Amino acid sequence: MQKIRSLLYVLTMIILFSCEKKIDFDLKSVPEVLVVDASIENSGPPIVFLSKSFSYFAQISPGLLDSSFVHNVDVFVSNGTLTHKLREYSIDTIPGYKVYFYSIDTANLGTAFLGSFNTTYNLRIVYNSIEYTSNTTIPSLAKKPDSLWWKPAPMNPDTNKVVVWVKSHDPVGLGNYVRYYTRRNSEPYLPGEHSVFDDQVIDGTSYELQIIPGIDRNNKLSDEDNFFYHGDTVTLKLSNIDRSTYNFWNTMEFNYESVGNPFASPNKVIGNISNGALGAFCGYASSAKTIIIP
Amino acid sequence: MRFAALTLFLFPVLLFSQSRYTVSGYIKDSLNGETLISATISVQGMQKNIASNQFGFYSITLAQGNYKLICSYTGYQQKEVEVALNVDKQLNFEMPPKITVTQEVVISAKVKDANVRNAQMGKIDLSMEQIKAVPALLGEVDILKTIQLLPGVRNAGEGSSGIYVRGGGPDQNLIMLDDAVVYNTGHLFGFFSIFNSDAIKNVSLIKGGMPAQYGGRLSSVLDITMKEGNDKKMQVDGGLGLIASRISIQGPIKKNKVSFIVSARRTYVDGLTKLFVKKSSQFYGSGYYFYDLNAKVNYKISSKDRIYLSGYFGRDVFDFVNGRQSLRVNIPWGNSTATFRWNHVFNKKLFGNTTLVYNDYKFNFGAAQNDFEIKLFSGIKDFSAKQDFDLYPFTGHKIRFGAQYTFHTFTPSVLTGKQGDTEFNPQNAQVKHANEYAAYIQDDWTIGDKIKMNAGLRWSGFQQVGPYTLYTKDPNGNKLDSTVYGKGRTLKFYNGLEPRFTIRYALGENTSLKGSISQNNQYIHLVSNAGTTLPTDLWVPSTYKVKPQQSWLYALGLFKNYKENMYETSVEVYYKTMKNQIEYKEGYVPNTLEETEDYFTFGKGWSYGAEFFVNKSRGRLTGWIGYSLSWTWRKFDGLNFGDTYPAKYDRRNDLSVVVMHQLSNKWKLAATFVYGSGNAATLPERFYIYQGVLTQEYSRINEYRLPAYHRLDLSAILTPKHKPNKKFTSEWVFSIYNAYSRKNPYFVYFDQTGSPYDGTLKVQAKQVSIFPIIPAVTWNFKFL
Numbered sequence A: 001m002q003k004i005r006s007l008l009y010v011l012t013m014i015i016l017f018s019c020e021k022k023i024d025f026d027l028k029s030v031p032e033v034l035v036v037d038a039s040i041e042n043s044g045p046p047i048v049f050l051s052k053s054f055s056y057f058a059q060i061s062p063g064l065l066d067s068s069f070v071h072n073v074d075v076f077v078s079n080g081t082l083t084h085k086l087r088e089y090s091i092d093t094i095p096g097y098k099v100y101f102y103s104i105d106t107a108n109l110g111t112a113f114l115g116s117f118n119t120t121y122n123l124r125i126v127y128n129s130i131e132y133t134s135n136t137t138i139p140s141l142a143k144k145p146d147s148l149w150w151k152p153a154p155m156n157p158d159t160n161k162v163v164v165w166v167k168s169h170d171p172v173g174l175g176n177y178v179r180y181y182t183r184r185n186s187e188p189y190l191p192g193e194h195s196v197f198d199d200q201v202i203d204g205t206s207y208e209l210q211i212i213p214g215i216d217r218n219n220k221l222s223d224e225d226n227f228f229y230h231g232d233t234v235t236l237k238l239s240n241i242d243r244s245t246y247n248f249w250n251t252m253e254f255n256y257e258s259v260g261n262p263f264a265s266p267n268k269v270i271g272n273i274s275n276g277a278l279g280a281f282c283g284y285a286s287s288a289k290t291i292i293i294p
Numbered sequence B: 001m002r003f004a005a006l007t008l009f010l011f012p013v014l015l016f017s018q019s020r021y022t023v024s025g026y027i028k029d030s031l032n033g034e035t036l037i038s039a040t041i042s043v044q045g046m047q048k049n050i051a052s053n054q055f056g057f058y059s060i061t062l063a064q065g066n067y068k069l070i071c072s073y074t075g076y077q078q079k080e081v082e083v084a085l086n087v088d089k090q091l092n093f094e095m096p097p098k099i100t101v102t103q104e105v106v107i108s109a110k111v112k113d114a115n116v117r118n119a120q121m122g123k124i125d126l127s128m129e130q131i132k133a134v135p136a137l138l139g140e141v142d143i144l145k146t147i148q149l150l151p152g153v154r155n156a157g158e159g160s161s162g163i164y165v166r167g168g169g170p171d172q173n174l175i176m177l178d179d180a181v182v183y184n185t186g187h188l189f190g191f192f193s194i195f196n197s198d199a200i201k202n203v204s205l206i207k208g209g210m211p212a213q214y215g216g217r218l219s220s221v222l223d224i225t226m227k228e229g230n231d232k233k234m235q236v237d238g239g240l241g242l243i244a245s246r247i248s249i250q251g252p253i254k255k256n257k258v259s260f261i262v263s264a265r266r267t268y269v270d271g272l273t274k275l276f277v278k279k280s281s282q283f284y285g286s287g288y289y290f291y292d293l294n295a296k297v298n299y300k301i302s303s304k305d306r307i308y309l310s311g312y313f314g315r316d317v318f319d320f321v322n323g324r325q326s327l328r329v330n331i332p333w334g335n336s337t338a339t340f341r342w343n344h345v346f347n348k349k350l351f352g353n354t355t356l357v358y359n360d361y362k363f364n365f366g367a368a369q370n371d372f373e374i375k376l377f378s379g380i381k382d383f384s385a386k387q388d389f390d391l392y393p394f395t396g397h398k399i400r401f402g403a404q405y406t407f408h409t410f411t412p413s414v415l416t417g418k419q420g421d422t423e424f425n426p427q428n429a430q431v432k433h434a435n436e437y438a439a440y441i442q443d444d445w446t447i448g449d450k451i452k453m454n455a456g457l458r459w460s461g462f463q464q465v466g467p468y469t470l471y472t473k474d475p476n477g478n479k480l481d482s483t484v485y486g487k488g489r490t491l492k493f494y495n496g497l498e499p500r501f502t503i504r505y506a507l508g509e510n511t512s513l514k515g516s517i518s519q520n521n522q523y524i525h526l527v528s529n530a531g532t533t534l535p536t537d538l539w540v541p542s543t544y545k546v547k548p549q550q551s552w553l554y555a556l557g558l559f560k561n562y563k564e565n566m567y568e569t570s571v572e573v574y575y576k577t578m579k580n581q582i583e584y585k586e587g588y589v590p591n592t593l594e595e596t597e598d599y600f601t602f603g604k605g606w607s608y609g610a611e612f613f614v615n616k617s618r619g620r621l622t623g624w625i626g627y628s629l630s631w632t633w634r635k636f637d638g639l640n641f642g643d644t645y646p647a648k649y650d651r652r653n654d655l656s657v658v659v660m661h662q663l664s665n666k667w668k669l670a671a672t673f674v675y676g677s678g679n680a681a682t683l684p685e686r687f688y689i690y691q692g693v694l695t696q697e698y699s700r701i702n703e704y705r706l707p708a709y710h711r712l713d714l715s716a717i718l719t720p721k722h723k724p725n726k727k728f729t730s731e732w733v734f735s736i737y738n739a740y741s742r743k744n745p746y747f748v749y750f751d752q753t754g755s756p757y758d759g760t761l762k763v764q765a766k767q768v769s770i771f772p773i774i775p776a777v778t779w780n781f782k783f784l
Helices: A002-015 A062-068 A243-258 B002-016 B128-133 B143-147 B269-276
Strands: A019-022 A034-041 A047-052 A074-078 A083-085 A087-094 A097-103 A119-127 A130-138 A145-152 A161-169 A177-184 A190-197 A206-211 A233-241 A278-292 B020-029 B040-043 B049-051 B057-063 B065-072 B079-085 B093-095 B123-127 B153-155 B163-165 B173-177 B200-206 B220-226 B235-240 B244-254 B258-267 B287-300 B305-322 B327-347 B350-369 B372-391 B397-419 B422-424 B432-447 B451-465 B468-473 B479-485 B490-508 B511-522 B524-527 B538-541 B549-562 B567-584 B600-616 B621-636 B653-662 B667-676 B684-690 B693-698 B709-718 B728-737 B747-753 B761-769 B774-783
Touching (some): A034 A119, A034 A130, A047 A119, A062 A097, A145 A278, A161 A233, A190 A243, A243 A278, A243 B693, A278 B684, B020 B079, B049 B057, B079 B093, B163 B220, B269 B287
Parallel strands (some): B020 B093, B173 B220
Antiparallel strands (some): A034 A047, A047 A097, A074 A119, A119 A130, A145 A161, A177 A190, A177 A233, B020 B057, B040 B049, B040 B065, B065 B079, B123 B200, B235 B244, B258 B287, B287 B305, B305 B327, B327 B350, B350 B372, B397 B422, B397 B432, B451 B490, B468 B479, B511 B549, B567 B600, B600 B621, B653 B667, B667 B709, B728 B774, B747 B761
C-alpha cells in the first residue's frame, strides 16, 4: 500500500506544478535520549552501539557525531543461562572518525557466548542510574535463499546491467519474517530500501523474486542504477527475524520514506527498549548465497 | 417508547383541520420545466409562508376566503395569483427566470429573508450561477471548493476539495447526489470534485442543527440535486477547459411529460502526456485521466405521480509503466450511484417520496512485474430504501417523517496474486456486512409571530451481520480458534435516539435569535493515516471492536438583515463534542493485510468557535465575507502520551471574501480572497544516527504550525451579445488562480543531504507549494 502511495505522489507532482523553497522553523530544544542499536546474529557476538539523540542542527559535523557516543556504560546480555557484561571498543572507520561499540569482553570469556538459533536474549543497560532493558530472539533458519540466477536488464540500452533473481520457500504458517541485504564484490552488506517482509502473501509457497540491490541511505542511487553488473560477485544474505525486529525495521523504513511525502503522516518508530530509549535489540538467523555474474 | 410519545405529541395537530382548504402543487421554471427547490409561497397581508420541498412541491392550508398568493424565488420574476379558496385547489406555478443585467444571484437562503425567518440554523443553499461565477482552479467549476468559502467550513489543504465542518473529520459529512451517498468526492486526490457543474441543479449545505431526516454523519449534510432535464425543448450545453471538457444534452422525450439529461466530462492530461512520451521510452503507456457521467430521466405520470431515475458513474484511471523494471501498474477507482425515486401526492396535505438507491465506491490496483502479478481490491457497496412523507396538516406546521434502510458491504484491501503457476491466496481481512436503519419524525412549527421551532427525533440502528468468522489469532496472525456467523446472523447491534431541536425567536422584523441542540450517531468511518484523504483510504463499519461515533452540537446565532434584506448578517457560536473518534495507532504502516481495525485507537474530540457572515444578495455588486474563529482538539489515550492535541484541521482564523460585479451586459467580474491560520503540523525535533543514517524523531502530534495560507483568485466572464433568433450562445470564462502567486505551504519536510562521516551532512526544512499563479480560460456554449 505504501508503494501505491509513493506512486500516486510521484504522479501528482508530475501533473501539478510543485515548487520547493527553504523555510526556517524555530524547533523546540528537547532533552537528549539514549539510542540503542543492539544486535546478535547466529554464530556472532552481541554488538551494542550506544549514542545520544541531539536537537536540530543545520550542519551535522563529525565532532557532533563523535560526542554523541555514550561511553563507560554497564551493558549486560544474557541467553538465559549465561549473563555477560560487554566491554567498550572503538574502531577507526574513516580517518579522524571513530565508532564506539560494546561487545564480548575478551578478558572475561567464561560468561561469553555467541548467538544460536531458537534462543531468546535479554539486554540490560545501566546509564546515568537508569536501567534500560529489552529482549530479542534468534529464530530458526526457516527461510533461506535456495538459488540465485541472473538475467540481462530488460529494455535497457546498457547491456552491462543485469538483474539477479532468487528462489526461496516459505514454510506453512504466518510469522516467517525476514530482512535481506546484498553485497557487491567486497563492499559491505547493505539492506534493501524495503528490507523487511512478512509472509502474508507468500505463506507456504515457493516463490521467485527479483532482488533489488541494497542501498546506502547516505549515498542513494537513482532507480537507473538499481542493477547489478557483469563481472559482479553478488551475495544475498537473508536473516530470519522475530515480530518485534520486523516491526522495528518496518516502522523505521516507513519513517525514512515519509520524509518529503505529503501522503504519509509522520510515523513513530516502534522500538523494543524500555524506559523511552530509542532503537532496538534485534536477533538475526542468517544465511547467505553468492552468485558470480560472468 | 420515547419515540412513540413524541409521535403522539406531534399528531394531534392533524385533528384540528376543519373548514379550511388547502392549495398545493409544484413550482417550476417556465422555460425548462425544472422544479424549484425552496421557492416561497407567501400569502399577501399575512405572516404565512411556506417553502417548496426538494421536489418543488408545496402545500398551504388556509381558512375559507380570497387570497393573493405570491410565489418568489431568487433569480425569477415574482408571480402573484388570486385564489378564491372555497374548495381544495391544485395550483402549479411556472416561474419565468429574470434574464436581465441586474439578475439577482444569492448565496444565502433563497427565500429573501429566510435566514432570519426560518428556525433552521447553519443551512445554506447555493445557486449554480453563483458557483459558476466564483473563480476556479484551472477553470474547473467546483461545488465543494465554493462550499469551502463559507464560514465554519474549511478545506483539507491546498487545492483540495475535501471539506471539514466545525472541527469534524472528512468522513463526517453526508454528501449525497440525488439521495445516493457519495463516498469519495474527489478526482486526482481531491484536487477536483466529482460533481460536474453542468449536471447539478441545487446544492444545499447544513452544517449545524441537522434536521432529523438526515443522519449517519456527525458534522454536515451536503445535499446535491441533479438537473431533471428540459421538458420543453432540446438543449445542448458544453465547455472546453484547460484540463477537461464537458457536454450535456437534455430535452423532452415527451413534451411536459418525460425529460432527460445526460452529462459527461473527461480530462485530457493523458493525451497531453502522450505527446511528450516517445514510444521507445521505458515509461510509454503511463498516464492519468478521469471522467464523469451523469444521467437522469423523469416522467410525470400524472399530477399525483412522478418518477425519477438518475445515476452517476465516474472513474480516475492511473497507468504506470516502467519497461526497464518490467513493471506495469493499473489503478482505476471511483464511484457509481443509481437512484430511483417515486413522488406521490397522496392528497393535498400528504406528499410521499419513495427512494431506492444503489451506490458503490471501488478502488482497484493491479501490478505486474515479469510473471509476478498482484491485484488488490477494496470498496464499499450499499443498497438503500427510503420512504419520506411531507405532511402539511395546516398552516404553521410542516411535519416530515419517514424511515430508511441500507445494506452495506465493506470490502477491505483484498489481495490476490500469482507467479507463473503458483497462486498466492493470502489470509485477507474479511468482507463485512451491515444493516443500517433509521426512522424519524420532525415538525417545523410556527408558534405565533415570534417563535418558530423545528423539533425532531431520529432513531438509528446499526447491525453487523454474517457471513463472518470471528477468529482468535496469535500475534503473527495465525488462526487459533473461530466462531462462525451465518448469513444475516447478528455479530453486534448498536442503536440510539438522536434528538434534534432548533428554535427561532424574532427580535423584530429583520432580526432573530436562534438556538439549536442536536445529537448525531455515525456508524461508518473513514480512517486515514495520511496528510490528506486518499483513494486508498478505507470505509469501515462499526463492529464489535469499533464503536459508533457520537456527537452533540450546541449552537446559538443572531441573524439580522438590513436594507430590505439586501444585506444579510449573522453571528453563530457553537460547541461540539465528539465521542469514539478513530485514528491509527502509533507506528501503523499501511502494508499489512491484517484487519485494519486491529490497528485503531479510540479517543474523543471537541470543537468550539464563532462564525461571522455578511452577505450582500442583490444589486450589481454581490458577495460575502465569512470569518470563523475556532478551536478543535483531540484526546486519545494511545496517542501523544494521552495528552490533548490540536486536530489536524484545527484552524484558528479563517477568512473568505467573495465579490462579484456585473460590470455590463457583457462582463461579469469576480474575486475571492482567502486567509487561514497555518495548519497544525508534526515536525522532527530530535535527530539520531542509526547504523550510520540520520534518523528523525517527530515531535508531539501537531506541536507546530505551518505558515499562514492566503490566496487571491480572479475571474471575468464575457458573454457576447446574444443575437435574437440565434439558437447558439456562448461565454468565455477567464480566471487566475493565486493571482499574486503566494507560495502556500502544501507540506514541509526536513531534507537531509550528504554523509555524517565526512562533515557534509546537512538538514534543511523545506516547504513544498503546489499551485503558483495559474491562468485559465474556459469556453462554455449552449445550443437551445
